[in-house]
Amino acid sequence: MIDFSIPSETQMLLESLRRFIKEELAPHEAEVEEVQYVRPELARELRDKAKNLGLFAMGMPAEVGGGGLSAVDMCLCEEEFGFTKDALVRRAFGAIPGSLENCVGDQREKYLLPAVRGDINVALGMTEPNAGSDAAGIKTTARRDGDDFIINGSKHFISDADVADAFIVTAVTDPSKGGKGISAFLIDKGTPGFTVGRIQYMMGLRATNHAELVFENVRLPKSQMLGPEGSGLFQALSTINKVRLGMVGGRSVGMARKLLQMSIDYANERKQFGQPIGQFQMVQAMLADMATEIFAARMMVLNAAWETDQGFDPREKVSMVKYYASEMLGRVADKAVQIFGGMGYCREMPLEQLYRDARVYRIFDGASDIHRVVIARSLLKNGRQAL
Ligand SMILES: Cc1cc2nc3c(=O)[nH]c(=O)nc-3n(C[C@H](O)[C@H](O)[C@H](O)COP(=O)(O)OP(=O)(O)OC[C@H]3O[C@@H](n4cnc5c(N)ncnc54)[C@H](O)[C@@H]3O)c2cc1C
Missing domain, CATH: 1.20.140.10 (Butyryl-CoA Dehydrogenase, subunit A, domain 3)
Structure with missing residues (x-):
């Protein structure tokens, strides 16, 4: 027998999500659409309220402090998110790139755990002006220099770039290996040579902002590499x-x-x-x-x-x-x-x-x-x- 029923625990979660969206998010929809950003104090207030109700980072594993929801439950929550604005969803419930789960050692304390707590925002930068659908065709390079890597290149359309404290960025470490020569790096906002460029305003999803990233001789220690070399893509x-x-x-x-x-x-x-x-x-x-x-x-x-x-x-x-x-x-x-x-x-x-x-x-x-x-x-x- 196939059971299509939704368990009562999930029903209760969805009820609480519905209430939160109606009472806490809907009143701000017109404002964020108009001004095209979520005020930082409003973002903090929404995140704190959602956290108190156990509604933050619901899709992240419980071992790292997330809600540990199954894919089915997360999809049901996403249905509820569809009733309000993406920017409010991101700030209230979190928008954490899944590949952060590949953090090891000190990276977990510096990036993964604070992101799941909602203390920092992390954005994912893969797309470049000349490499969108062809994600393996990126031109941003990470050249080895002793124990460091030197990053050069640019990204665009990066969601949340305006509010991110750190970025996961893909770059070519070995041009001879195609997709397997692409690695991922964790780059902090404010790292010398790294600039978050202009916001690229879009037709819709207003207030979820997308921006360019520019890397000019950005020096990173090897410890900023996320996952093994060549596994970025x-x-x-x-x-x-x-x-x-x-x-x-x-x-x-x-x-x-x-x-x-x-x-x-x-x-x-x-x-x-x-x-x-x-x-x-x-x-x-x-x-x-x-x-x-x-x-x-x-x-x-x-x-x-x-x-x-x-x-x-x-x-x-x-x-x-x-x-x-x-x-x-x-x-x-x-x-x-x-x-x-x-x-x-x-x-x-x-x-x-x-x-x-x-x-x-x-x-x-x-x-x-x-x-x-x-x-x-x-x-x-x-x-x-x-x-
Ligand atoms: C609102 C928004 C948010 C985004 N957020 C992020 C983000 O956070 N991080 C990030 O890295 N990127 C982000 N992106 C980039 C997004 O992933 C790319 O826009 C998407 O992958 C398409 O790439 P492109 O825009 O370069 O289009 P192109 O790859 O240039 O494609 C143009 C057209 O050609 C078609 N096409 C291309 N190749 C083929 C093929 N082989 N066969 C058939 N048709 C093909 C496409 O389907 C499309 O119709 C975002 C984009 C938008 C608009």
Whole structure:
């Protein structure tokens, strides 16, 4: 028998998350959208409140002070996160790169544990102006000089760069080895030669800021290397599935559920030709399509998360989740705007904001096209075993 029920402990966690989002985060949504950042004192206040309720760093392992949630539970939490703004989620509940778990020795005291406590923010810098989808094509170099490494190059689009105290950065340590010649380094803000550049303002996700990083002869001791030499790309890719499932899959389902709820309410309230627009079959068709696609995406997310919890490596399914859930969100957002008519396009409603926010889910953490390539290659190689 397959049991799809949500355990009462998880239900209680989701209830408390819902309450927190409604009471503590929602009142600040308009402000952060307007000013495009989260005030540091507000960030501290939200983090402290979330910590007191055990809602901070929920996806990090319990051994390092995190909530130790399973992939399934984390995806359910991400659905709730989809009901508010990404920037508030990051500051209240934490946005900790998974590869920080590879910290060893003093690195744990300096980076991993403070990040899980919420004392420092850490950002992940891989993408470069000339290397996005092709993450192995980076040009930033880490040249050995005695016991040190000298870093030169640049990154862009790095989320949270404006608030990060430290960065995990990929750089080429051995150009002859391709992807296996890329290593990861921990770099503190303020290290001589390292500059956080201009903020690159985006179409959506306002207040989650993305910036350039510039490295000019940055000298780092070998102790700043994260994980073994040559494992930088592998570390990033082996933790990214968690992000794709939760922060993209679960979050897309949550955002789409919010859009559907708003659309249902509007279809019941808004009258044209003497009746609620929800009585018109073409509006009904849109609502039905939205709900059906959300249901499909939700099942995909939870199934791939469950397989992850069982110790499998469902990478093709994770690609399907990343691809389908983000595309589903785009279609749901588009239909929601249509149901709202002119009001959907008007800045007085939060809908245009959600529509803009939704767009990037099809681009980051592997664009849809890249995931379709991954799925197809696996099918051609393994046949239906990919399922
Ligand atoms: C809001 C936001 C936040 C981000 N945060 C971070 C972050 O914190 N850290 C970080 O390192 N990066 C971050 N990124 C970067 C992000 O991961 C990249 O934008 C993404 O990987 C795509 O790379 P690109 O933008 O260079 O597009 P490109 O790689 O130039 O792709 C352009 C187009 O070509 C297509 N394409 C490329 N190669 C292929 C192929 N082989 N087959 C078929 N189609 C292909 C793509 O699908 C896409 O449609 C962020 C980006 C955004 C927009």
